[in-house]
Amino acid sequence: MAGEVRQLDDRKLAVLRAIVQDYVGTEEPVGSKALVERHNLGVSPATVRNDMAALEEEGYIHQPHTSAGRIPTDKGYRLFVDKLAEIKPMTAPERRAIRHFLDGAVDLDDVVARTVRLLAQLTRQVAVVQYPSLSRSTVRHIELVALAPAKVMLVLITNTGRVEQRLVDCPGTVGETLLADLRARINVRAVGQRLPDVPGLLEELPAMVEQADRPTVTTVLATLFEALAEQNEERIMLAGTANLTRFGHDFPLTIQPVLEALEEQVVLLRLLGETADAGMTVRIGREIAYEGLNSTSVVSVGYGSGDESVAKLGVIGPTRMDYPGTMGAVRAVARYVGQILAES
């Protein structure tokens, strides 16, 4: 085959870039004449028309009706994002605003709440932030408290500031000595470890205590493991749904499936879950597995306290979105949230 992807010369790429930029700006199909007027391409409309024909042939753009301008296709946006666009860095005032906005947060809930609102405001789209998930974070402290002779409260504190507690009904009375011993043994092994690794590190514990205490220890550990494994606890926060009103002109049809998708935590979690661990992920239109979101694009990225990403955040908007700007905002916000988490 003479090149499965026919090579597009530079000018054609420039034309595509211009089309994307103009269409994102005006929301209207863009014609050859308007193009040469707004961008100094140094060629005539006729030339641009030829290029457009080629681009359409390759599936990067298409026209709604015969006598209309061109609109980028999903494939066109894809090429734009991959090859033609630079992530737009935030301006200094914007960075200040972000910092200022996030610095006021008092606890983890507040950090997430502020982040999601900020992101929605910055991008003027729908923002989604996943709570720092247990499975990626590490143990800061594990506490055992006797509430009654055979009742123990277990508290798990993670490095992301999350606290989980469980009540444990033990098979027999639990002495304060045993509890203190257990507490010490658990913490010395678990603190600083990633949550999924903890069970493995505590396997040997039952064997280390007196025969009589084993059932108790096993019970406590079982509850702890359960708390550690609790994947259901992956929560998500949403903001900016009002921005959906700026979606398109053909309203209810476009917006309803999106609203429905946004109500399904499961869908959103999977959406964020598919984000690459490193770098930013952009999914465009049909690339999105969930059908209801087929006319949207998702820009998402991981964030975390160290270099490690502990959760994801992102933005959902129309495929016709300002990719460079959105990507810049998403990246910047993720960074700052990471810093905030690291500090606390």
Next chain:
Amino acid sequence: MAGEVRQLDDRKLAVLRAIVQDYVGTEEPVGSKALVERHNLGVSPATVRNDMAALEEEGYIHQPHTSAGRIPTDKGYRLFVDKLAEIKPMTAPERRAIRHFLDGAVDLDDVVARTVRLLAQLTRQVAVVQYPSLSRSTVRHIELVALAPAKVMLVLITNTGRVEQRLVDCPGTVGETLLADLRARINVRAVGQRLPDVPGLLEELPAMVEQADRPTVTTVLATLFEALAEQNEERIMLAGTANLTRFGHDFPLTIQPVLEALEEQVVLLRLLGETADAGMTVRIGREIAYEGLNSTSVVSVGYGSGDESVAKLGVIGPTRMDYPGTMGAVRAVARYVGQILAES
């Protein structure tokens, strides 16, 4: 004045009722002819027209344009709700479905989540459920745990299953004896009490410990009081926003302010807060204080584990909603949630 509210005779009321019912069903202005056809009023269209003129005179209905049918005004809906409508009880299968749907809940979060989804589905509108609020509930247990020499974790467990925890930085080292003493004293006084009453009951505590420990005790208590008072923690859960797409035909204009309002937890909290403690509250259109919701109606009611209402839940929909049905669903769901909470 010869009666500031002119008496409307029975037939006029029947006409109003018919207008409301038809308009809710068809979403289109209803004319005199259509009315006599669908409801057997036993009079001619001309008579109905006279009644309509009277109703319009009194402000219960109005016509969008000269040659159109009539639409109920907020005042008309108000009269309908107050005098003309009976709350529609749930059918047996519906009740079974509600019960079945809510019975699977595993914890408080889950109860609220299921409730709000159920309500949205049942009414096909936007549902709002407030978490059982701290201020109405009572203390089940308060726990103090030493995490470090001068660091104490405070855990507050309420009868509604809610858990709040706080880290306390103490002015000096905290001995285990002091902590145990404090824990016992606090619990003996606070357990079973309503949250707002607790501070008053613990006032005397600092005076009961040794001089040297007073700062510590004061600090711990301050944090506890803060947690108790935390009104911000009044959380809300939302579902059914996709139902907004069935709002009206003049889309973005109607829906945007509503979406914005729904994002403001504060607005929703105030909205629910204004619900009467006993009985169901229906607010219609302009009766709602918040401007963005002026073209909606809110049906809300308190729910709780005992006779006591601990929180509110409700539904937000277009003023043109099926009031009897919505009120029936809201009442039924509130009852069942109350039962579920009482059981757990």
Next chain:
DNA sequence: TTTTGGCACTCGTGTGTTCAGAGTGCCAAG
């Protein structure tokens, strides 16, 4: 006094027509 039928009037909606403008594709010349 209330109800009813009749009638003229109003006005929104849907339909068809026209027209201008934007945009294209193609072709032949530069």
Next chain:
DNA sequence: CTTGGCACTCTGAACACACGAGTGCCAAAA
């Protein structure tokens, strides 16, 4: 390969027009 010219297509706005639903009013009937 680029460009200007040209014929062609198609949308959307503007306009006219007829239809029909619905009204208000009035005089007669109950």
